[in-house]
Amino acid sequence: MSRLVLLAVMATILPATALVPVHGVVQIGSNISRAAVMVRHIHLPVLLPLTLGSLAGAVIGGLIAMRLPDWLLFLAVGSFVLWSTWSKGSIPLGRATLVLGGAISGFLTMFIGGTGPFVAAVIKTLKLDRMKTVGTQAGCMVFQHGMKIAVFGVLGFDYLPYVPLIAGMIATGVLGTLVGSKVLHGMGDSRFRIILTGLLTILGLRLLWQSGSIVLEGG
Helix, strand or coil: CHHHHHHHHHCCCCCHHHHHHHHHHHHHHHHHHHHHHCHHHCCHHHHHHHHHHHHHHHHHHHHCCCCCCHHHHHHHHHHHHHHHHHCCCCCCCCHHHHHHHHHHHHHHCCCCCCCHHHHHHHHHCCCCCHHHHHHHHHHHHHHHHHHHHHHHHHCCCCCHHHHHHHHHHHHHHHHHHHHHHHHHHCCCHHHHHHHHHHHHHHHHHHHHHHHHHHHHCCC
16 A cells, blocks of 8 residues: 555656665565564464465566566556455465465566555455454565565665665654554454455556556557
């Protein structure tokens, strides 16, 4: 949710080649703080297969020389987010499916930074309570962004020039996590699900709009 807003803001101040790797470092800092605050709520049966899948997807994505069309990526992710959000948990999410979902998100995160809604849509179908939902997603994203950072580092990206920007963004992200966790504790599960559904729907529609805009512009 907020990570897509962050990605959009960063796109106005960073070169395109630095956007996804720097976004990954900022996000791992934010998610580490969130996971630390909510560590007892992380649901390991979901975390492990999603992480294994993400590792495979990140490696495959990093090895692809030619970038896939942006419109296709936005269309695929947006469609999945909307379908998962409104499917009322009808997706048979066994361990193999969770590994596949992790692989897809790990692959996509090498091309578009904000795959959090994809992971959130997968976790939402499991009908976990609000604390486990947020904690488990934070844990998953820590590993996913960590793998992305490592792959970009191996490919030769230099993070050093962006350290001051990264440090400032991580610091504000930690503050936001502390405030957000207090709000979450005071929110009922039913209200949380309504808000989560609304946010995922908006983000899914936004991704479809981006896909259509790129096609209409001839991209």
